[in-house]
Amino acid sequence: MILSYTKFGLYVYAIGGDRQAAERMGIDVAKVRLGTLVISGVFAGVAGLVTLGRLGSAVPTMGAGLLLPPIAAVILGGADLFGGSGNMIGTLVGVLILGVLQNGLNLLGVDPAGQLVAQGVVLMLAVLANVAGRD
Numbered sequence: 001m002i003l004s005y006t007k008f009g010l011y012v013y014a015i016g017g018d019r020q021a022a023e024r025m026g027i028d029v030a031k032v033r034l035g036t037l038v039i040s041g042v043f044a045g046v047a048g049l050v051t052l053g054r055l056g057s058a059v060p061t062m063g064a065g066l067l068l069p070p071i072a073a074v075i076l077g078g079a080d081l082f083g084g085s086g087n088m089i090g091t092l093v094g095v096l097i098l099g100v101l102q103n104g105l106n107l108l109g110v111d112p113a114g115q116l117v118a119q120g121v122v123l124m125l126a127v128l129a130n131v132a133g134r135d
Contacts (some may be wrong), residue, residue, distance in 0.1 A: 074091050076122065079091030
């Protein structure tokens with residue numbers, strides 16, 4: 001909602017597309033980037049507290065293995081690797097694609113390491129398509 005319907009979201013997309021052009025348009029790039037980092041930090045803190053409450057313990061490296069699926073979902077959803085485009089509907093489609101892939105691999109009896117390899121291959125294909133489509 002914030003990215004689609006507010007001036008702040010428009011500024012984030014503008015800075016992601018071309019930082020120098022955004023500066024020339026009068027956008028305070030430093031302030032928007034700081035705001036984005038603050039929002040990200042707040043949500044990371046809330047996620048940590050929810051995880052702590054759910055599991056009853058916390059380890060700094062607890063989510064280290066959970067980085068690939070969200071990135072893959074966003075890239076599969078059509079977000080540009082170089083910034084400036086992307087939306088929630090596309091991300092939802094990427095999440096659904098990865099969910100179907102993981103569920104199918106579970107039903108086939110593929111071990112977790114094989115599932116991670118499959119996710120990596122799908123991510124590499126999405127990145128290749130993203131970079132090839134940029135030309």
